[in-house]
Amino acid sequence: MKNELEYQKFKGLIVFCNKCKRNIHNKQKGKKCSHPIDRQVYKAIVRTGSGYERKTKILEAREFDKAVTEFLEFKEQVQNPELYQQNNKQMQSPYLKDAIAMYIDHMHDEDVPHHMKKHLTESYIKSTTTFLKEFVNFVVKMGANFNAYKLGSINDIVVGKYCNFLDEKNGSNYTYNGKIKTMRIFFNYLIEKEDYDLKNVWKKVKLKSEKPTDISIADKDFFDLLSVISPDDAYAQIGKTHRFMYRRWLKDLIRLKAFTGRRNAELFAMRWNMIHYEDGMPIYIESPNIKVNKQQNNFDEKDFQYSYIPVGEELLDLLIDLKLNEYYDSDEYIIAPDDDNRVNLEKHTSKYFSFFFKKLNRSYTRQLKHLRQTYITQEDMFLSRGFSMQHSNYRITAKHYIDKREVAKQMALNGFRIFPKQESKKALQKGTPDNKKRATSL
Known part of the structure; x- marks a missing residue:
C-alpha cells in the first residue's frame, strides 16, 4: 500500500x-x-x-x-x-492545520529575514508544538474535522470550552498559563506577521496566579544534596524507560552553577581559557551571555556581550578540584570535557538535579534553576548597590530573582533598623532572651 x-x-x-x-x-x-x-x-x-x-x-x-x-x-x-x-x-489559507504548519516553520526561522530570526531553542519549539497539538486534539474531540477546521471558527465559545477543559485536567497554573500564552502568541503571529483578518480572542482569558520564582536554596539543602549524589540507587522510571540519572560530572556542574549563577547552556560552554588572571591569580571568568547574544543575533565573537563572574573562594576551590593548574588557558570545557554533544548534556541536567533532590525527602522541592536565584540573591546583598552583575536591567533582578525571604532574614540578623536605637540602662538590663541571643550571634 x-x-x-x-x-x-x-x-x-x-x-x-x-x-x-x-x-x-x-x-x-x-x-x-x-x-x-x-x-x-x-x-x-x-x-x-x-x-x-x-x-x-x-x-x-x-x-x-x-x-x-x-x-x-x-x-x-x-x-x-x-x-x-x-x-x-x-x-492565506483559512485552515488551522495550514496556519500551525506555517507557524512551526516560522519558529524554525524558515522564510524569516536574517535580522528578524529568533533562534528559538528546540525545547521551546517542542513545548509550543505540543500545546498547539493539544488544542487540535480538543477541537477534534468536540467533533470538528481538523482538515476542514477554519481559524474563524475559534471564537469566545470555543475558547471558553477549552479553558474549562484545561481546568478539568487539574494541571498546574504554570501549565495552564503556558497553553493560553501559546495560543495568544500564535494568533498574534497570524495577525501581525501574516496580516490575517482575525481578532485575538485569547487576550480575553485571565491568566492564573503563579508562585513566585524568587526561590533560593539553603546551604543545608545544597550540601545535603551533594552528599546523596552517587551511582547507587540512581535509576528512575520515566514513562516506560528505566533511566540512569547519575553523571560523574553532576556534582561539579551543580557547584559551578551555584558559584557562578550562570544559565545551564553557559555552564556547558564554559572553557578554561575564559578565566582572566591578574598577578598569577584567577580573578574572573569572562563568559559569553548566550541568551542576550541570540536575541541580538550576535554570532561573531567580536560582537559578543559577556558576563563577568568573580572567582570567589568557593569557585576557586572548585576550579582547583578540577585541576585549574593543569588546564591553565586551555580551550577544553570545564565540565565534561570529553563530551562534544553539549546540547545533549544540557538537555537532561535539570532532571538529574530534581531526581537527587527528592532523595532528601524535604516537604518542598527545589530545581537546578534556583541556584541562579541563590547566587543573584547573595550577590545583591553583598553589593547593595541596586545593580546586578547578571542583568543589565535591575528591575529584572529585583522582580524575578531576589529571594526576599532570605534578604529579610539577613537584614534582621544584621541589625537592620529604621531609627537609631535609643539606649537606656533599664532597657539593657531587661533585654529579652531573643534579643540577647541575636546580639550574641552578631
Missing part, C-alpha cells in the same frame, strides 16, 4: 508531514516518515528575490502533477510583487 505522496525532484516543491512537522521525500536519506499518507501534503518554497527571504505555501493538490501546476501559479504570484500583494489575502 502506498504510504507516501508521489515525489519527483522539482526545485521548490517538497513533501511535508503535518504530524511530525518536517520535510520528507524519497530522495532524502534519514527523512522517512511513518505517519499515514493523509497527514502528508505538498509544500511550495519560493524565493522572493529579496535577499534570502522565501515564501511558503501548503498546497491543496494531492497528486504530483497538480501540485506542480499549483506551485507554478504560486511562484508567479510571489515573483510579481504587485500581483502578490493583490492576491495575498486570497493565498
